[in-house]
Amino acid sequence: MRNLIILSACCFVIATAGAKDPPASPAGASAAATPAATKPAAAAPAPAPAASKAVAPAPAKPAARPLSAAEQRVIEEQAELDLQARIAARIAEMRANQQQRAAAAAKARKVTETKKKKDVVAVKPPPPANSTHWAYDGEFGPANWSKINSKWSQCGTGGRQSPIDIRDGMKVELEKLAFDYKPSSFSVIDNGHTIQVNVAGGNYLTVQNRSYELVQFHFHRPSEERINGKSFEMVVHLVHRDVEGKLAVLAVLLERGAAHSMIQTVWNNLPLEKHDTVQPSVVLDVAEVLPERGDYYTYMGSMTTPPCTEGVLWLVMKQPMQASPQQMAVFSRLYPFNARPVQANSGRVIKESN
Ligand SMILES: [Zn+2]
Numbered sequence: 001m002r003n004l005i006i007l008s009a010c011c012f013v014i015a016t017a018g019a020k021d022p023p024a025s026p027a028g029a030s031a032a033a034t035p036a037a038t039k040p041a042a043a044a045p046a047p048a049p050a051a052s053k054a055v056a057p058a059p060a061k062p063a064a065r066p067l068s069a070a071e072q073r074v075i076e077e078q079a080e081l082d083l084q085a086r087i088a089a090r091i092a093e094m095r096a097n098q099q100q101r102a103a104a105a106a107k108a109r110k111v112t113e114t115k116k117k118k119d120v121v122a123v124k125p126p127p128p129a130n131s132t133h134w135a136y137d138g139e140f141g142p143a144n145w146s147k148i149n150s151k152w153s154q155c156g157t158g159g160r161q162s163p164i165d166i167r168d169g170m171k172v173e174l175e176k177l178a179f180d181y182k183p184s185s186f187s188v189i190d191n192g193h194t195i196q197v198n199v200a201g202g203n204y205l206t207v208q209n210r211s212y213e214l215v216q217f218h219f220h221r222p223s224e225e226r227i228n229g230k231s232f233e234m235v236v237h238l239v240h241r242d243v244e245g246k247l248a249v250l251a252v253l254l255e256r257g258a259a260h261s262m263i264q265t266v267w268n269n270l271p272l273e274k275h276d277t278v279q280p281s282v283v284l285d286v287a288e289v290l291p292e293r294g295d296y297y298t299y300m301g302s303m304t305t306p307p308c309t310e311g312v313l314w315l316v317m318k319q320p321m322q323a324s325p326q327q328m329a330v331f332s333r334l335y336p337f338n339a340r341p342v343q344a345n346s347g348r349v350i351k352e353s354n
Pocket residue numbers: 218219220237304
């Protein structure tokens with residue numbers, strides 16, 4: 001019996017040493033605990049830290065005193081029971097510690113995962129389906145236009161989108177653009193994306209044997225198109241439509257310089273509120289927006305705002321026009337940035353005047 005007690009004590013010491021190792025994995029713990037629990041199975045599992053003290057010095061010594069065999073057995077059995085109880089208590093303590101550590105680790109993992117999910121949501125919020133609202137930045141910006149409304153899919157999937165960085169044009173003898181513009185009545189609208197000037201009928205542009213009527217013109221800051229990587233401070237887009245509904249957009253780049261009288265007439269009639277229209281009594285001579293030199297770039301592209309419809313003939317005048325810093329500042333107070341990023345050329349043919 002004494003041997004059994006000593007054996008149990010040894011097992012306990014091994015189990016305790018194993019338990020103190022940080023690895024604390026449930027498998028390791030049960031492996032360390034098992035021998036202690038198994039051995040004493042004959043006499044039942046045994047006890048704890050104080051065990052060695054309790055057992056070693058214990059009642060085993062009184063060998064000198066003549067104890068009866070029965071008394072001896074009672075003492076030994078009691079010692080065994082103590083040892084088993086302490087080992088069981090120690091194992092329970094170890095298991096509780098492990099469970100706590102596992103729970104803490106799981107909690108930490110959950111917190112990290114939740115944070116990651118939140119970060120992802122903050123970066124890419126899903127725009128509402130089939131909205132008609134769009135913008136030049138943020139959730140409703142150009143990168144999401146195609147997802148905002150199912151009718152705007154070309155903004156994302158189209159292969160002939162505008163604007164582009166105009167470079168490597170083929171220098172050829174392009175026909176002269178024929179303008180038939182005359183002083184016209186007009187209205188000025190702040191449409192929430194730009195200042196747009198709707199022009200009365202009767203102003204024509206003829207190119208490639210097609211006659212396009214001027215419908216409206218509007219402004220972007222900075223210029224949407226680039227010429228060999230260079231963007232300009234502003235651009236005017238003059239939108240024309242032919243009888244079949246085909247669009248031709250003439251772009252006139254604007255740089256800082258002298259004040260521009262036609263632009264001043266438009267600014268003089270700016271609406272005070274967004275989505276308001278002003279109908280002036282004066283007339284506008286749109287021809288004043290045309291540069292002296294008639295050379296230009298041309299390529300096939302799209303509208304630069306949703307729905308990004310393709311099949312638009314683009315004509316970009318090479319010579320920029322000027323507007324004064326004050327005139328630029330007026331527009332920039334209303335629309336500091338309203339330009340779509342440049343789109344892939346995708347191997348499109350660009351022609352330019354010699
Ligand atoms: Zn435009």
